[in-house]
Amino acid sequence: MWGARETVSLNTDPVIRLLEELVAIDSVNPSLAPGSRGEGEIARRIAAECKSAGLIVDVVDVEPGRPNVVGVLEGRVPGPALMFCGHLDTVGVAGMDAPFVPVHREGRLYGRGAQDMKGGLAAMLGAARVVAESGGLERGALIVAAVVDEEHASRGAEALVERWSANAAVVTEPTDLDVAIAHKGFQWVEIETRGRAAHGSRPADGRDAILRMGRVLNRLEAIDRQLQTQRPHALLGTPSLHASIIAGGTEWSSYPDQCRLKVERRTVPGEAEDIALQEAGAVLDHLRREDWEFDAAAHGVFGRGAYEIDPANPLPAMLIGAASAAGCQPRRVGMTFWSDAAILGAAGIPSVLFGPGGAGLHSPGEYVRVADVLKCRDALVGLAREFLR
Numbered sequence: 468m469w470g471a472r473e474t475v476s477l478n479t480d481p482v483i484r485l486l487e488e489l490v491a492i493d494s495v496n497p498s499l500a501p502g503s504r505g506e507g508e509i510a511r512r513i514a515a516e517c518k519s520a521g522l523i524v525d526v527v528d529v530e531p532g533r534p535n536v537v538g539v540l541e542g543r544v545p546g547p548a549l550m551f552c553g554h555l556d557t558v559g560v561a562g563m564d565a566p567f568v569p570v571h572r573e574g575r576l577y578g579r580g581a582q583d584m585k586g587g588l589a590a591m592l593g594a595a596r597v598v599a600e601s602g603g604l605e606r607g608a609l610i611v612a613a614v615v616d617e618e619h620a621s622r623g624a625e626a627l628v629e630r631w632s633a634n635a636a637v638v639t640e641p642t643d644l645d646v647a648i649a650h651k652g653f654q655w656v657e658i659e660t661r662g663r664a665a666h667g668s669r670p671a672d673g674r675d676a677i678l679r680m681g682r683v684l685n686r687l688e689a690i691d692r693q694l695q696t697q698r699p700h701a702l703l704g705t706p707s708l709h710a711s712i713i714a715g716g717t718e719w720s721s722y723p724d725q726c727r728l729k730v731e732r733r734t735v736p737g738e739a740e741d742i743a744l745q746e747a748g749a750v751l752d753h754l755r756r757e758d759w760e761f762d763a764a765a766h767g768v769f770g771r772g773a774y775e776i777d778p779a780n781p782l783p784a785m786l787i788g789a790a791s792a793a794g795c796q797p798r799r800v801g802m803t804f805w806s807d808a809a810i811l812g813a814a815g816i817p818s819v820l821f822g823p824g825g826a827g828l829h830s831p832g833e834y835v836r837v838a839d840v841l842k843c844r845d846a847l848v849g850l851a852r853e854f855l856r
C-alpha cells in the first residue's frame with residue numbers, strides 16, 4: 468500500500484515501521500490549515516503503541532478531538548522522573564503530491580512530518596518500549612508525552628505542564644543528533660500609522676499613512692542593523708527583527724488614511740518579554756517628536772520567550788554521554804527555532820532538545836535520516852537507564 472513497503476529492505480526495525488505509520492497519518496494542525504483533521508487519529512495510534520509497550524496511558528483532550536497522550540513506565544521503587552516530549556501536529560502540505568506516503572530513498576524517509584517531528588516521536592516511543600521490554604526501570608518513572616498544537620499556539624505543551632512534571636526532559640525536535648541547550652524566542656508586534664483620506668489631487672487635505680509607515684520602516688531597519696552588530700549569544704547569535712506583512716490604502720487616486728505593519732522580533736535569552744513593543748514604542752515616540760502630526764500606535768500580539776538550560780544542570784552532559792555511546796558525535800548547540808522546551812523550562816522542567824537529522828522542515832522535500840532515528844532511540848534508552856538508575 469505504501470510506497471515505503473516496496474523499497475524497504477534494511478528498514479525492518481520496529482521503530483522505522485512505526486515512523487512509516489506515523490507519517491502515513493494526516494496530523495496537519497487545523498489552526499494552520501482550516502478543515503484539517505488534527506491530531507485525533509495519530510493520538511489514538513500513539514496511545515495504542517504506549518499500551519502495547521506496557522505503559523500506563525493518559526489521554527486528555529486539549530481541545531475537542533485534539534488530545535495529548537502521556538505514557539508512563541514506572542520503576543520498581545520511587546525516584547526521579549524523566550520526560551521525553553514531542554508534538555503530534557505538522558504544518559500544512561501545500562506543494563506536496565503525496566504528503567502522507569512515506570518514501571524511502573538513500574537512507575532517508577520522505578513525507579510531511581518525517582523530521583518535524585515524527586522521527587523524534589518514533590524514537591522516543593521506541594526507547595520507552597526497549598526499556599520496558601528489557602527488564603523495566605529500577606526506580607523513578609519514564610514519561611513519554613505526545614502533545615498537540617506545537618506548530619500554532621502550543622496549547623498541548625501548556626496543558627501538559629498543568630498535569631505533569633518531571634526532573635528533566637528531552638524534547639525530540641530535530642537537532643541533527645546534537646544536544647541543543649538553548650533556543651531563540653519571538654515576539655510579534657503590530658504597528659498602525661494613521662493619516663487622513665483625501666482626493667489624490669489635494670495634498671493640503673491628505674495625510675499619507677503609507678509614507679508615514681515608511682519612516683517607521685526606516686527606523687526599524689536601523690534597529691535591526693544595530694541588533695545584528697551587538698555581541699552575539701555564544702550559541703544563538705544576535706537577535707534580529709524583520710517586517711512580515713504590510714497593508715494599507717484603498718485606491719490609486721486617494722490619500723491612504725491607514726497602514727498596518729506586522730513585525731517579528733527574534734529574541735535571545737536575557738531579553739525583556741516585551742522588548743519588541745518597547746523598541747516600537749521608542750520609534751513612534753521619536754517620530755512624534757519630529758512631527759507633531761505623526762499619528763501611530765503599536766501593540767503586542769503574541770510572543771514566546773527564548774530558552775536556555777541552567778549551565779549547572781547535569782542533563783546535557785548525561786545526554787552527550789548516552790548519545791556518544793549510541794554512535795553519535797553530539798555537540799552542545801543552540802537552535803534558531805522556538806520550541807516547547809521553553810514551556811517545559813518555564814514550568815520548572817529543565818529541558819534540552821535532541822532529535823534526528825534530515826532536512827526540508829516545513830517544505831515539500833521534508834525527510835529524516837533513518838539511521839539517525841535509530842541512534843536517537845538508542846541514545847534515549849541510554850539516558851533513561853543512566854538517569855533512572
Ligand SMILES: [Zn+2]
Nearest residue numbers: 554583584640
Ligand atoms: Zn517541531
